[in-house]
Amino acid sequence: xxxxxxxxxxxxxxxxxxxxxxxxxxxxxxxxxxxxxxxxxxxxxxxxxxxxxxxxxxxxxxxxxxxxxxxxxxxxxxxxxxxxxxxxxxxxxxxxxxxxxxxxxxxxxxxxxxxxxxxxxxxxxxxxxxxxxxxxxxxxxxxxxxxxxxxxxxxxxxxxxxxxxxxxxxxxxxxxxxxxxxxxxxxxxxxxxxxxxxxxxxxxxxxxxxxxxxxxxxxxxxxxxxxxxxxxxxxxxxxxxxxxxxxxxxxxxxxxxxxxxxxxxxxxxxxxxxxxxxxxxxxxxxxxxxxxxxxxxxxxxxxxxxxxxxxxxxxxxxxxxxxxxxxxxxxxxxxxxxxxxxxxxxxxxxxxxxxxxxxxxxxxxxxxxxxxxxxxxxxxxxxxxxxxxxxxxxxxxxxxxxxxxxxxxxxxxxxxxxxxxxxxxxxxxxxxxxxxxxxxxxxxxxxxxxxxxxxxxxxxxxxxxxxxxxxxxxxxxxxxxxxxxxxxxxxxxxxxxxxxxxxxxxxxxxxx
Numbered sequence: 001x002x003x004x005x006x007x008x009x010x011x012x013x014x015x016x017x018x019x020x021x022x023x024x025x026x027x028x029x030x031x032x033x034x035x036x037x038x039x040x041x042x043x044x045x046x047x048x049x050x051x052x053x054x055x056x057x058x059x060x061x062x063x064x065x066x067x068x069x070x071x072x073x074x075x076x077x078x079x080x081x082x083x084x085x086x087x088x089x090x091x092x093x094x095x096x097x098x099x100x101x102x103x104x105x106x107x108x109x110x111x112x113x114x115x116x117x118x119x120x121x122x123x124x125x126x127x128x129x130x131x132x133x134x135x136x137x138x139x140x141x142x143x144x145x146x147x148x149x150x151x152x153x154x155x156x157x158x159x160x161x162x163x164x165x166x167x168x169x170x171x172x173x174x175x176x177x178x179x180x181x182x183x184x185x186x187x188x189x190x191x192x193x194x195x196x197x198x199x200x201x202x203x204x205x206x207x208x209x210x211x212x213x214x215x216x217x218x219x220x221x222x223x224x225x226x227x228x229x230x231x232x233x234x235x236x237x238x239x240x241x242x243x244x245x246x247x248x249x250x251x252x253x254x255x256x257x258x259x260x261x262x263x264x265x266x267x268x269x270x271x272x273x274x275x276x277x278x279x280x281x282x283x284x285x286x287x288x289x290x291x292x293x294x295x296x297x298x299x300x301x302x303x304x305x306x307x308x309x310x311x312x313x314x315x316x317x318x319x320x321x322x323x324x325x326x327x328x329x330x331x332x333x334x335x336x337x338x339x340x341x342x343x344x345x346x347x348x349x350x351x352x353x354x355x356x357x358x359x360x361x362x363x364x365x366x367x368x369x370x371x372x373x374x375x376x377x378x379x380x381x382x383x384x385x386x387x388x389x390x391x392x393x394x395x396x397x398x399x400x401x402x403x404x405x406x407x408x409x410x411x412x413x414x415x416x417x418x419x420x421x422x423x424x425x426x427x428x429x430x431x432x433x434x435x436x437x438x439x440x441x442x443x444x445x446x447x448x449x450x451x452x453x454x455x456x457x458x459x460x461x462x463x464x465x466x467x468x469x470x471x472x473x474x475x476x477x478x479x480x481x482x483x484x485x486x487x488x489x490x491x492x493x494x495x496x497x498x499x500x501x502x503x504x505x506x507x508x509x510x511x512x
Contacts, residue, residue: 024278030266033276036160038118038144041151042383045159046097046330053097055330056287057156059147061163062089062219063138085165087138087146089219089235091298092158094327099287101295103333105323106235108228109135111313112306113153118145133312143272154324160272160284168268169216175264178209179242181218181234182498188507189217189224198223202507206498210238224505228313229300229488236298236490237497243293244495293492297333299323302486319484326478334491335481362428365436368402373437373457375408378415381463386412394441394461397469401440418443418462418471424450433457442470 046054063085087109094103107113110133117129118141127140137149143161151158164172173179181203189201201217201224203210210218218238222231266278275281302319306312326333375395380386391408398406420438422430434448434457443459465471483489490497 027262027266027278028276030263031276031278031281032270033273034142034270035121035144036272036274037148037151038120038141038146039116039148041116041148043151043155043157045157046328049097049330051098053099055097055327056095056099056284057158057160057327058093058095059143059150059158059161060089060091060093061087061138061143061146061161062169063163063165064088084139086135087143087163088135090134090146090150091235092150092154092156092327094156094330095288095291096330096332099291101297101332101334101337102288102291103327104236104239104296104298105327106232106298106300107134107150107153108232108300108303108313109133110228110311111301111303111315112308113137113149113315115140115145115149116152118148120145143270147272154327156324156327160275162272162275163270164268166216169219170212171264171268173210173215174212175260176211176242176246178211179215179238179245180207180209180495181237181241182207183501184498185501186507187221187224187499187501187505189221189505192223192504194504195223224501225499226502229303230499232300233488233490234499236300236488237499240293240296240298240490240492241495243296243492247293294336295332295334296492297481298490298492299333299483299487302484316484316486319486322478322482322484323487326482329477331478331482332480333483333489336491336493337480363432365432366429368436368440369404371403371405371433371437371457373398373403373406373459375406376411376413376458376460377408378413378418378460378462379466380412381414381416384463384466386414387466390461390466393469394459394465397441398437398459400469403437403440413460415460415462416464418447418460418465420448420457420459421451421454422448422457423454424452426450430457442473444471444474447471 048054064087090107090109092105092107094105096102112131113134114131115127115129115134115137117127118137119126120141121144122142125141127145130140134146134149134153137146141148143163147158147161150156183203183205186205187201187203189198191198199217199220199222201214201221215238219235220231221234222228225231225234266281271281275284301323302316303313304316306314325331373395375391375398377386377389377391379390395406395408420434420443422434424430426433430450431448435445437443437457437459438445438448441459
């Protein structure tokens with residue numbers, strides 16, 4: 001989707017600069033936007049890596065609204081016309097800080113989660129925090145609320161959202177052309193005596209090429225593919241196949257097709273405000289264009305039946321936490337990269353403690369007894385209660401290590417993570433001194449930074465260090481491709497997948 005928009009600017013070489021400007025202005029006028037966030041999640045953007053880059057996270061939402069005759073004709077259920085659309089398809093696209101791999105995670109629509117308080121910027125209506133299935137987040141403040149819900153669920157800062165409805169899917173699928181999909185048995189996703197509704201998808205066994213309305217049917221099918229997890233797997237198959245096809249066809253070198261793809265994409269999508277111009281979309285696409293298909297991996301959040309409602313799901317906590325951590329720490333979902341390009345691992349605390357030789361290439365650290373260190377209690381960060389006397393405990397631990405001038409501050413400064421800052425004006429000497437303090441209490445070098453707002457060495461003990469004289473050693477960093485065993489995995493380079501079909505929907509006389 002994003003690459004289509006990127007290619008629009010190449011049209012400028014086909015005509016005069018004035019004509020190109022007018023064309024881009026016409027596309028700008030078609031872009032529909034909304035607020036990035038609908039509430040407060042408390043999640044902050046990841047720290048930049050050594051190259052100054054951060055991961056890129058984009059929430060993709062498929063809305064099921066019947067707010068136009070076109071959407072009613074495609075989605076059925078006329079009795080729900082005018083209802084607020086729900087977010088039946090939700091995927092997080094994560095692009096690594098080094099832009100060498102991408103991961104896509106789907107969450108089934110019936111997964112029960114905590115939805116924070118949200119405000120609908122269009123109507124001004126405020127919705128109280130609740131716990132309900134994630135599809136309802138879209139009705140409680142629009143796509144911005146869905147983004148805030150994902151941030152609260154995952155602990156991951158999400159840069160943008162992009163949303164599409166039924167009619168938009170058909171427009172895009174028509175512009176793309178036929179995309180190869182596969183089913184093991186002839187399929188017809190139709191109403192049955194037990195289950196009403198159905199997407200209408202009807203295909204023979206084996207490979208088929210779907211486009212337009214049939215592509216929408218494929219993407220909406222869940223009964224014939226067993227459940228929402230099966231639907232997500234089918235969506236991953238379609239998206240991976242589409243990417244392989246467009247790359248193999250060199251689709252973006254055909255100027256006529258570029259125009260069709262770009263216009264279809266812009267007309268089909270609604271995006272968060274900061275993406276509300278062709279140049280902004282172009283810049284975003286340039287960040288994504290070179291990720292190879294074998295470095296694009298898709299999965300679905302592992303879930304289990306909800307004890308409170310058998311029709312709903314809840315995340316499998318151990319598996320979900322591993323996936324969230326891989327995304328937070330920018331660890332690739334695939335194993336196809338080299339040793340230097342499997343994820344940046346920018347999360348604070350992910351590094352190792354500095355060794356005594358950490359400052360060997362710079363000045364030697366000042367003698368511990370000469371260094372004044374201020375310790376601040378920040379354990380009340382992240383919504384946690386403050387640990388009484390914590391600054392004094394850490395100051396004593398430093399004095400026991402020879403830093404006799406370590407002292408506790410009386411003020412509180414809540415912080416989620418522990419940090420050690422030194423005056424920016426002290427340069428290499430200040431960093432060497434700070435690293436010696438960090439090493440004394442096991443604080444990782446990633447927590448040490450310069451600041452223009454302090455006058456001396458300052459340790460802020462965050463909510464991540466609530467007890468003990470040494471900073472808790474972080475768990476081993478996940479390895480690239482180390483997804484949970486219960487996670488379905490689809491890699492962009494794999495074209496051998498074929499969807500199983502639930503027996504009641506196996507067609508005995510499929511249309512060809």
